[in-house]
Amino acid sequence: MDELKKTILDYVIHEYTDEDDGGQVTVETQLISGGIVDSFSMVSLKRFLEKKYNIMIPDKDASPEAFDTVNSIAELVVRFQKGN
Amino acid sequence: MAYSEQARGGYRRELDGIREAGLFKEERYIRSPQAASIEVEFPAGAAARTVINFCANNYLGLSSHPEVVAAAHAGLDRRGYGLSSVRFICGTQDIHRELEERLTAFLGTEDTLLFPSCLDANAGVFEALLGEQDVMIADRLVHASIVDGMRLCSAVRDTYKHASLAHLEEKLQEHQDKRYRLIITDGVFSMDGDLAPLDGIVELADKYDALVFVDESHASGFIGRTGRGTHEHCGVLGRIDIITTTLGKALGGASGGCVSGRRELVELCRQRARPYLFSNTVAPVIVSGALKVMEIVQASTERRDKLEANTRFWREGLTKIGLDIKAGESPIVPVMLYNAKLAQDVARDLFGEGIYAVGFFFPVVAKGQARIRTQLSAAHETAHLERGLAAFEKVGRKYGILGKNKDEIKEMYGA
Numbered sequence: 177m178d179e180l181k182k183t184i185l186d187y188v189i190h191e192y193t194d195e196d197d198g199g200q201v202t203v204e205t206q207l208i209s210g211g212i213v214d215s216f217s218m219v220s221l222k223r224f225l226e227k228k229y230n231i232m233i234p235d236k237d238a239s240p241e242a243f244d245t246v247n248s249i250a251e252l253v254v255r256f257q258k259g260n
Numbered sequence: 261m262a263y264s265e266q267a268r269g270g271y272r273r274e275l276d277g278i279r280e281a282g283l284f285k286e287e288r289y290i291r292s293p294q295a296a297s298i299e300v301e302f303p304a305g306a307a308a309r310t311v312i313n314f315c316a317n318n319y320l321g322l323s324s325h326p327e328v329v330a331a332a333h334a335g336l337d338r339r340g341y342g343l344s345s346v347r348f349i350c351g352t353q354d355i356h357r358e359l360e361e362r363l364t365a366f367l368g369t370e371d372t373l374l375f376p377s378c379l380d381a382n383a384g385v386f387e388a389l390l391g392e393q394d395v396m397i398a399d400r401l402v403h404a405s406i407v408d409g410m411r412l413c414s415a416v417r418d419t420y421k422h423a424s425l426a427h428l429e430e431k432l433q434e435h436q437d438k439r440y441r442l443i444i445t446d447g448v449f450s451m452d453g454d455l456a457p458l459d460g461i462v463e464l465a466d467k468y469d470a471l472v473f474v475d476e477s478h479a480s481g482f483i484g485r486t487g488r489g490t491h492e493h494c495g496v497l498g499r500i501d502i503i504t505t506t507l508g509k510a511l512g513g514a515s516g517g518c519v520s521g522r523r524e525l526v527e528l529c530r531q532r533a534r535p536y537l538f539s540n541t542v543a544p545v546i547v548s549g550a551l552k553v554m555e556i557v558q559a560s561t562e563r564r565d566k567l568e569a570n571t572r573f574w575r576e577g578l579t580k581i582g583l584d585i586k587a588g589e590s591p592i593v594p595v596m597l598y599n600a601k602l603a604q605d606v607a608r609d610l611f612g613e614g615i616y617a618v619g620f621f622f623p624v625v626a627k628g629q630a631r632i633r634t635q636l637s638a639a640h641e642t643a644h645l646e647r648g649l650a651a652f653e654k655v656g657r658k659y660g661i662l663g664k665n666k667d668e669i670k671e672m673y674g675a
Contacts, residue, residue: 194421211627216407217400217419 321639335548351541378517447490453592
């Protein structure tokens with residue numbers, strides 16, 4: 177797993193799961209449609225990514241679909257690192 | 261025609277989608293006043309039948325109390341039916357102020373402002389008090405009306421894991437650069453029935469210079485030794501900056517809510533909170549009934565004591581039968597079934613046994629956490645509770661879940 181995905185996965189596990197179920201989350205786990213992250217709590221993840229990677233993710237791009245798995249979040253970060 | 265066939269078809273498909281997802285809500289017509297035992301017509305058109313009610317927020321049994329009804333009648337005669345005005349134009353009577361003062365004394369705050377409902381109070385309070393330079397940090401299981409109110413406010417939004425003081429502390433540290441930090445929680449959480457750790461929350465608020473907001477809708481009138489709420493239970497009376505609560509549950513059950521707290525904050529709500537400014541005043545008949553409710557709850561703890569005893573009896577009874585309940589002490593007692601269809605099937609069979617309780621499942625609660633939420637009332641007599649337990653035992657046996665734990669139920673029915 178690359179560094180970017182590992183950083184995002186670590187954040188998701190720490191921020192959204194309890195100690196006893198964090199181990200079940202992988203880069204493919206459906207976070208929002210799977211009920212692990214609700215759309216209201218998603219804002220802290222967006223803020224983390226923007227600060228950590230010095231990017232701005234417009235609200236229209238921060239959709240529940242784009243934030244649904246660590247893989248899709250990593251794609252989003254890469255896209256905005258390149259300046260979109 | 262503006263409402264075209266295309267629009268009608270589109271909306272019909274949306275409704276079909278809700279039905280197919282098993283999320284379609286149907287009303288049940290009740291032909292009696294709210295009480296421990298009620299007459300229900302369900303499905304629509306069926307003959308009404310008498311069932312024991314385990315799903316009302318009628319915690320103190322005051323919804324149809326004769327003294328409350330009589331006070332409401334007297335208020336109707338003395339102050340009229342409606343005021344045809346918002347509060348600040350010509351919608352404030354002497355009794356509105358009297359009720360606000362009563363609530364202030366009961367909740368142990370500095371001032372109170374009535375709203376048409378607690379949903380309205382929650383919708384207006386954040387926007388009235390906070391701006392872009394502030395942050396709202398909410399427990400992840402707060403009521404939907406708080407989420408809506410937060411969405412209407414321009415302050416930064418953040419959340420912490422349910423009831424986790426460690427996670428809340430991290431968030432408070434992260435947001436030290438903001439002007440004001442507001443910690444937001446329910447006092448009693450409506451789906452799980454657990455209490456917020458308000459003593460720990462208030463300590464963190466002191467340490468990190470934050471304000472504390474608590475929605476006491478499922479607590480006011482019965483939690484705490486004299487029923488003043490979760491802050492009384494946790495020993496932090498007078499240390500909560502903003503309380504919102506409802507008159508629509510334990511405190512008479514009709515309608516109306518309030519923001520109660522620090523004087524300046526309440527005054528700012530009076531000046532700025534949009535549901536207060538742009539919605540009608542609470543009707544005199546409701547205010548009159550609520551004044552009697554406050555008199556009853558402040559005169560004696562008899563009703564909250566009976567509710568506490570009923571809750572203990574019910575929790576012990578369900579546990580003895582072998583059902584899996586959420587541990588706790590509030591009169592919200594969830595019977596855990598984990599599977600959505602099982603929750604619906606059990607609720608239907610209970611209704612067949614004369615017990616009215618409702619199944620809840622995703623998205624109202626987390627996936628795999630389906631349950632039947634039972635709620636106790638001071639209006640329940642022991643005979644009601646015994647009949648309820650007998651029905652739960654019969655239905656539980658039918659589905660083979662008695663004595664089974666979470667993993668075993670999930671194994672049998674899936675999550």
